[in-house]
Amino acid sequence: MNSPLAILKFLVLKTPFILKTALFHAFSLSPTASKWDLRTALVVNIVREMLGNSPPSTISEQQADTLRDPGVKGKMWVSKVTMPAPSEETVLDLLLNTIDALKQGDESYSRPAILAVEAEWTGYRADVADNAPELSISEAEKYENMMKEVTTDVTLLYFHGGALYLMDPCTQRSAVSKYSKITGGRVFSVRYRLAPQNPFPAALLDAFISYLSLLYPPEGAIHDPVPASQIVFTGDSAGANISLVLLQTLLQIHRSAPTGTIPTVIFHGKEVEIPLPAGLALSSPSLDLTRSMPSTETNAIYDYLPPPSIALAKSNPCAIWPANPPRAYLYCEGSMLCNPLVSPLSAESWAGAPPIFVVSGEEMLADEGKAFVQKAAAQGVTVVWEQYEAMPHCFALLLEGNPAGAMSFDTWAEFVKRAVQNPEEIVTGAEFITAKTLVRQPVDVSNLIEMSDEVILGRMNKSRQEIIERAATN
Incomplete structure (x- = not known):
């Protein structure tokens, strides 16, 4: 609609x-x-x-409703690019080996094709009217003009939200150009493949290729190599999911490498290292696709997301769903729902991760964020958590101009710049920001949620089974 x-x-x-x-x-x-x-x-x-x-x-x-391109106008530079698929399948094979290493029990998925990845370089365009038309120049010239207005070393690798089957970089340009403005950096906004036509791990493969393409530009790319120390993964909702599963993929690759070495892969004919990024900045992350946590019900009063029970029940059959052959879930096989590269809430370890910022409302997905932050902090990761009282999912994007949203944008941008410029200044902490008054109240990052890993995994497995059984009866 x-x-x-x-x-x-x-x-x-x-x-x-x-x-x-x-x-x-x-x-x-x-x-x-x-x-x-x-x-x-x-x-x-x-x-x-x-x-x-x-x-x-x-x-x-x-x-289709969420893929309509509104065009480019106003205070933004947008340069549309395509990162070619590597001719070899070593990146895909490495990803599939990583998925298999994290599988538990009888989990299944299909091998995706390795394809070119489209993206949009986006930056803030100052000193023009809000309705200023896009210049009729080449994509390379647009990129050059964008770079003239970039004031920091920040490069955001951005993944849009949309439950992994909706939305597109074109629909997020306004938000992405704001991210560029408040960080002084540039944004690489990825057009990853959407479900249900392209189930897991197609989107993760696109994310992996995008990251490697920033580090090691393929022939014909308009950008120079970007150091990992200047790249921050970022995303909203499902985009935050992709950011975290990409990080977990990198961490598992590092865990599998010989001690004291940096893992490598053949990419466009060259052996290249696979470093970790400078950090992650996540908004309202969707970390449990089974939606098993208590806040899914207890925080519904402050949120607009539909409850899990009706999320797919209201969709009529069409050419792309139900899938053929049938599967229980839009994004993946039902058996994969608790895999840490699908639902990163189930990941055993985040040790070694770079600094991570997470902002959430008092929303239906809040418990997922709390549990992740608490676990990561306990494992030695530098984590910053902010929760805004009574605010809904992705409130800063939904309620433009709201004081709570403005505050969250400010702290988000401050973290991103520090992650690139002065990461040693970032300190683990958590705050609850009160409604209307916006008073910051420190909270104990080690006690955000009273629920053990075993209980969380038990809830997730139970919800996964219910999803599989519900799909079998429809």
Whole structure:
């Protein structure tokens, strides 16, 4: 429902609902009135209604709605590029060996094709009007102009959100150009392959090739080699998932290498090292695709995401879903749902990871972030956690101009710049930011959630089995 006409029709039909929401907020009759302003109440409730009570549609329709290119205009540089697929399959073989090393039990997946990866170099374009047209120059010239406005060494390797089957770099340009502005850097926004047409591990393979292509530009690339010490993985929601599973892939490759050595791979005919990035900066990460954690229910009051039980129940059959041959889940085989390269919440170790920043609302996915941060910190990783009271999923993007969102952008950008420029200054810590007043309250990073690894894995395995059984009866 991304077309303006469809949204307008929906809003007209929901006028009574919108009026009721406004009145309940104005007279403090809603449970969120003391924590939200009117705009937040309207936006969250309308989006929740759109996602939960719209007429059923197909996965094809949902996907197509989120892939419409709005064009390039205003305060952004966008240079569209394609990273060629390496002629050898050594990168793919290394990835598949890594997946197999982390498999537990009877987990299965299909070998993906190794393909070229499209991406958009994005930067902030100052001193133009908000509706300024894109210049009619080559992609290389756009890149050159973008680089003239870059003021720091920061390079963000960005993966968009969208539940791994929706969205595209073209729909995230406004947010990505803001990331460039507030960090002074440039963003490499990846068009990774989407499910269900391209199930796991296609998107992870695209992410891996993108990272290697930044480090070691293939012939004809318009960028120079980017040192790993200047690259920060970043993403929102499902994009944060890809960021973390790419990191876990790199960590497992390092664990498998001889002690004291940096692992290598043949990439475009050359043996190259596989270093770790400078850091990760994640927003509202989706770390458990089984959605088994308690906050999925307890925090629903502050969020707009549909509950797991109806996420696929409302999709009509189409050419791309259900899959042929059938599988239990859009992104992967049901058996893979608890694999750490699908649901990184299940990963045993994050030891050796670079600094990681995680920001979350008081949202349905909050427990996943808490459990990950707590575990990573206990294993010696430098981790910064921020949770904003009563804020929904990806609140800084959804509620543009909201003071909480503005604050989270500031601390996110500060972390990114430190990860590249002064990583030794980053200190592990956690804070809870109160609603409206935005008071920062320190919390114990070792006690974010009272749940053992064994209990978490048990919940995930139970939810995975329920997903498989539900799919078998549909």
